[in-house]
Structure formats: C-alpha cells, structure tokens
Amino acid sequence: MDLGHIAALLQARPxxxxxxxxLYVEDAVFDFDMAAxxxxxxxxxxxxxxxxxxxxxxxxxxxxxxxxIVRDRDGELHGFHNSCRHRGSILCAPGSGNAARIVCPYHSxxxxxxxxxxxxxxxxxxxxxxxxxxxxxxxxAVAGALLVCLAETPPDIETMRRTLTPLLAPHDLAHAKLxxxxxxxxxxxxxxxxxxxxxxxxxxxxxxELARTFPVGVSASFGDLEESRAFEERMxxxxxxxxxxxxxxxxxxxxxxxxxxxxxxxxxGFAVAKLMCAAGGGDTGSLRWALEPxxxxxxxxxHSFAFTAMPVSALETHVVSKWLVHEDAVEGVDxxxxxxxxxxxxxxxxxxxxxxxxxxxxxxxGYRPGPYSTEAxxxxxxxxxxxxxxxxxxxxxxxx
Numbered sequence: 592m593d594l595g596h597i598a599a600l601l602q603a604r605p606x607x608x609x610x611x612x613x614l615y616v617e618d619a620v621f622d623f624d625m626a627a628x629x630x631x632x633x634x635x636x637x638x639x640x641x642x643x644x645x646x647x648x649x650x651x652x653x654x655x656x657x658x659x660i661v662r663d664r665d666g667e668l669h670g671f672h673n674s675c676r677h678r679g680s681i682l683c684a685p686g687s688g689n690a691a692r693i694v695c696p697y698h699s700x701x702x703x704x705x706x707x708x709x710x711x712x713x714x715x716x717x718x719x720x721x722x723x724x725x726x727x728x729x730x731x732a733v734a735g736a737l738l739v740c741l742a743e744t745p746p747d748i749e750t751m752r753r754t755l756t757p758l759l760a761p762h763d764l765a766h767a768k769l770x771x772x773x774x775x776x777x778x779x780x781x782x783x784x785x786x787x788x789x790x791x792x793x794x795x796x797x798x799x800e801l802a803r804t805f806p807v808g809v810s811a812s813f814g815d816l817e818e819s820r821a822f823e824e825r826m827x828x829x830x831x832x833x834x835x836x837x838x839x840x841x842x843x844x845x846x847x848x849x850x851x852x853x854x855x856x857x858x859x860g861f862a863v864a865k866l867m868c869a870a871g872g873g874d875t876g877s878l879r880w881a882l883e884p885x886x887x888x889x890x891x892x893x894h895s896f897a898f899t900a901m902p903v904s905a906l907e908t909h910v911v912s913k914w915l916v917h918e919d920a921v922e923g924v925d926x927x928x929x930x931x932x933x934x935x936x937x938x939x940x941x942x943x944x945x946x947x948x949x950x951x952x953x954x955x956x957g958y959r960p961g962p963y964s965t966e967a968x969x970x971x972x973x974x975x976x977x978x979x980x981x982x983x984x985x986x987x988x989x990x991x
Contacts, residue, residue: 592619592622592623592626593619594623594986594989596613596619597614597619597620597623597982597986598983598986600613600614600620601614601979601982601983601986604960604979605960605962607962607963607965607972608960608961608962608963609786609960609961609963609975610782610960610975610978610979611960612953612954612958614782615780615782615783615950615953616780616905616906616953616954617905618904618905620905621654621780621902621904621905623982624781624782624902624982625653625654625655625656625902626985627981627982627985627986628884628978628981628982628985629653629654629656629741629884629885629902630741630742631740631741631742631746631981631985632740632742632746632840632883632884632981633731633738633739633740633745633746633748633751633840633882634653634738634739634740634882634884634885634886635736635737635738635882635885635886635888635897635899636649636651636658636660636730636737636738636739637649637651637660637736637737637897637913638735638736638737638764638767638769638895638897638913638915639668639732639735639736639737639764639765640735640764640767640768640769640915640918641687641737641769642660642661642662642668642687642737643662644662644689645662645663645664645665645666645704646661646662646664646689646690646691646704647661647662647687647688647689648660648661648662648683648687648688648689648690648693649686649687649737650673650681650683650684650685650686650687651685651901651911652685652901653739653741653901653902654901654902654903656672656741657672657673657674657681657685658670658671658672658673658728658739658741659671659672659673659682659683659693659725660730660737660739661693661704661706662704663703663704663705664704667705668730668732668737669704669705669706669727669730670727670728670729670730670739671706671725671726671727671728672725672726672727672728674725674726675695675697675698675700676700676708676723676724676725676726677695677697677698677700677711677723678697678698680695680696680697680698682694682695682696682702682725687769690704691704692704692709693725698711698712699712702724702725706724706725706727707720707721707724708720708721708723708724708725711723728740728741729741729742729745731748731752733748733751733752733755733756733759734752734755734756734758734759734760734764735759735762735764735765735767736759736764736888738882746840750838751838751841754836754837754843755836755841755843755880757832758832758833758834758836758843758845758878758880759843759878759880759890761831761868761870761875762867762868762878762890762895763867763868763917764867764890764895764915766867766917766918766919767867767895767915767916767917767918768915768916768917768918768920769913769914769915770894770914770915770916770920770922770926770928770931771913771914771928771931771932772911772912772913772914773911773912773932773936773939774909774910774911774912775909775910775912775939775940775943776907776908776909777907777908777909777910777943777946777947778906778907778947778950779906779907779908779946779947779949779950780905780906780908780950780953781884781885781900781901781902781908782975782978783946783949783950783953784900784908784910784942784946785884785885785900785974786949786971786974786975787942787945787946787949788887788898788900788942789881789887789968789970789971789973789974790967790968790970790971791805791807791808791809791967792964792967792968793945794807795807795808797941797942797945798937798938798941798942800857800933800934800937800938801855801934801937801938803849803852803857803858803859804848804849804852804854804855804856804859804934805848805849805855805877806846806847806848806849809846818847818850819846819847822846822847822876825871826845826875826876829870829871829875830870831845831870831871831875832845833845833846839883839973839977839980840882840883840977841880841881841882841883842879842880842881842970843878843879843880843881844878844879845875845876845877845878845879846876846877846879847876848876848877848891853873853874853891853892854873854891854892854893854894855877855889855891855896855934855935856930856931856933856934857930857933857934857937861873861892861893862893862894862926862930862931863893863894863916863917863920863925863926863931864920864924864925864926865916865917865919865920865921865925865926866892866893866917867890867892867893867894867895867915867916867917868890868891868892869892870892873891873892873893874892875891875892876891877889877890877891878890878891883974883977883978883981884974884977884978884981885899885900885901885902886898886899886900893916894914894915894916894926894931895914895915896912896913896914896915896935897912897913897915898910898911898912898935898939899911899912899913906950908946910939910942910943912932912935912936912939914931914932914935916931963975
C-alpha cells in the first residue's frame with residue numbers, strides 16, 4: 592500500500608469538493624479504507640433484538656472480515672472474529688441463529704459462548720485449550736443498537752451513549768423484534784453510496800415515494816421547516832427530546848414529517864398497528880440517527896429502519912436494510928411485510944441506480960472533484976470531511 596500516493600490524493604482534494612477519482616476507484620485505496628476507517632471506527636452491526644436470548648448470535652462481514660456477536664448464558668454480549676483458532680474456518684455463516692455452543696463446521700473445534708475453547712480432538716498432550724480461545728472484538732450496546740469496533744483501543748463512546756440513549760428511549764427498542772432484513776448489491780464504491788445517502792438534493796425528483804412523507808427540501812438540522820416551532824412545542828409537552836445531538840462521527844435529531852403524515856411509509860400512515868412509541872398518538876415525527884462511516888436509521892412511532900453500507904471491494908457495496916417492529920406485533924395481523932418495507936425498498940432501488948450511475952461517471956477520464964451545495968449537501972460534505980480527517984489521522988499515526 593503506497594501511503595504517499597494516498598496522502599497525495601487526499602491533499603489534492605479542493606476544500607468543499609468531492610474526492611479525487613483514485614479515492615473512489617483504486618483497490619489500494621479500498622485496502623487503506625478498511626485499515627484506516629473500518630478497522631478503527633465504531634460500526635453499526637444491528638440491534639440487541641437480534642441477540643436477545645442466551646445462545647443467540649449475529650454474524651456479519653465487514654469488507655473481508657467476518658465478525659460474530661454472541662450473547663452468553665449469563666446474558667453478556669461478546670464480539671469475536673468469526674474465525675476458528677484451528678485453521679481459520681468461518682464458524683457461523685452470515686446471518687443469525689441460536690446455539691448452545693459454537694462448533695466449527697470443519698473439524699468440530701468447540702467453543703463456549705464466551706469464546707473459550709472447550710474441545711479440540713486428536714491434539715497433542717501439550718496442547719493448551721486456554722491458549723486458543725476466540726479472538727475478541729469490542730462490542731457495545733447503546734439504547735438497543737449494537738456497535739462493534741475492531742481497533743485494539745476503540746474510540747470513546749460514552750458521549751454517544753449518554754446523549755443518544757434518551758433520544759432513542761421513547762422508541763422502546765428493548766421490546767422490538769426484527770421483522771425483515773434485505774441485502775442489495777450495488778456496483779459502486781462505499782463512499783459514493785454513503786454520499787448519496789447523506790443528502791436529499793436528489794430526493795424531490797428521484798424519490799417520489801419518499802417525498803410523500805420526508806421533507807425533501809430540508810437542511811441538515813431540520814430547523815428551517817415551517818412547522819418546526821409548533822413541533823418543538825408539542826414534543827416538549829410530550830417530554831420527547833429532539834436534539835440535535837452528535838459528534839463528528841454520529842448525529843441524531845428528531846424532526847417533523849410532512850403535514851398529514853405520521854410514518855415513513857408509502858401512504859404516510861402507520862405500517863404497524865402495535866406502536867413502538869404511543870406518545871401523542873404516535874404523531875412524533877422521525878428520529879434520524881446516523882453513524883459514520885456507513886449507517887443511518889429512522890425511528891418513527893410504528894417501526895425503526897436501519898440502512899448500512901457494507902464495503903465489499905473498491906467498486907462493490909452491499910446495502911443491508913433492517914426493519915424493527917414491536918415484539919408483540921403479529922405479522923399478518925398488525926403488519927404485513929410489503930406495506931412495512933415498500934417505501935425504503937423503492938428508495939434503495941432508486942439510490943442503487945443513482946450510486947451506480949455516479950460510479951460510472953467517476954470512472955470517466957473527464958471526472959474532476961465538484962463542489963457540494965452547502966445548503967443541500969451539508970451532511971454529505973460533513974461525511975467527506977470526516978473521511979478525509981480520519982484518513983489523515985491514520986497517515987499521521989503511521990508516520991509517527
């Protein structure tokens with residue numbers, strides 16, 4: 592990896608502009624991004640609702656790195672590299688499940704839910720099981736969300752925990768269940784996928800379904816909406832915190848939906864009869880919360896939606912979407928999957944086309960970094976500035 596070349600690309604970016612071509616297309620930059628960004632940041636992994644009972648596990652892949660989150664018999668969460676200590680085989684296939692023990696499908700090495708190696712047959716007499724437990728990764732639960740960090744020393748998360756928790760508390764994620772999960776393959780660099788996901792400059796014409804409920808002309812803070820003052824007063828009366836809160840790597844704010852709508856659905860009505868947040872009859876707007884480098888979520892009264900862009904290669908990203916509903920909501924009675932998922936499924940398909948078209952254009956020899964709109968693309972600009980600062984900090988650390 593030529594760090595000097597990557598440093599030169601970062602330095603060549605004009606302030607307030609998109610990135611130089613190489614940062615969107617080169618394999619070496621992808622490897623750099625994995626080490627400098629994904630290997631050092633707190634990453635959204637899912638929800639505690641997916642690993643609620645002892646033995647529940649969640650397996651995901653970050654770039655080329657398989658990760659495993661497990662809840663042990665005492666109810667404690669553990670994060671591990673999903674790689675057997677024998678010869679490296681993946682222990683649990685991507686997805687979720689429940690197991691009394693973690694058993695390697697290759698040679699049956701068997702691990703406790705806390706990562707200890709319990710059994711490894713036909714090994715020599717001097718073999719010590721205690722030396723071959725699963726390699727840990729950091730895992731944190733914040734108001735029902737699960738985050739992982741692969742760094743030896745993770746960034747501080749306490750400010751986020753302290754300020755995001757009261758914002759998310761009314762949505763009662765502790766009593767949620769995963770209703771649906773989807774994965775969409777996009778032939779575009781992860782940064783282009785996220786730049787698109789951080790702005791609504793394109794929404795009025797590009798997302799007609801989303802524009803029904805989402806205030807597509809809004810600024811990053813949502814404070815310029817005509818109905819914001821009345822919404823703020825109503826939320827204060829209900830005891831609903833609004834924000835905005837955040838640091839450079841995460842943001843959260845509650846905002847009003849378009850007049851006459853109460854949920855982010857195709858028709859603006861509730862998709863789930865059993866509400867997660869019943870305050871004010873459920874007319875509480877949406878709480879948008881987002882983590883750099885690759886996630887955003889919307890929590891409305893009836894459900895929560897999570898979008899995560901998982902990098903696969905320089906020119907491929909997998910968009911993982913999850914919908915949470917109340918644990919007591921019954922599919923076919925309180926909700927149906929098509930109504931629940933239609934809006935974001937359509938939005939994701941539209942964004943796939945935008946991101947892939949963007950990637951094809953960036954590959955042109957005529958591409959040059961272009962200026963962002965500080966009004967319409969402030970969150971995208973913030974994301975790209977954060978990426979550049981994170982990359983520069985890594986380079987400085989390597990040079991020290």
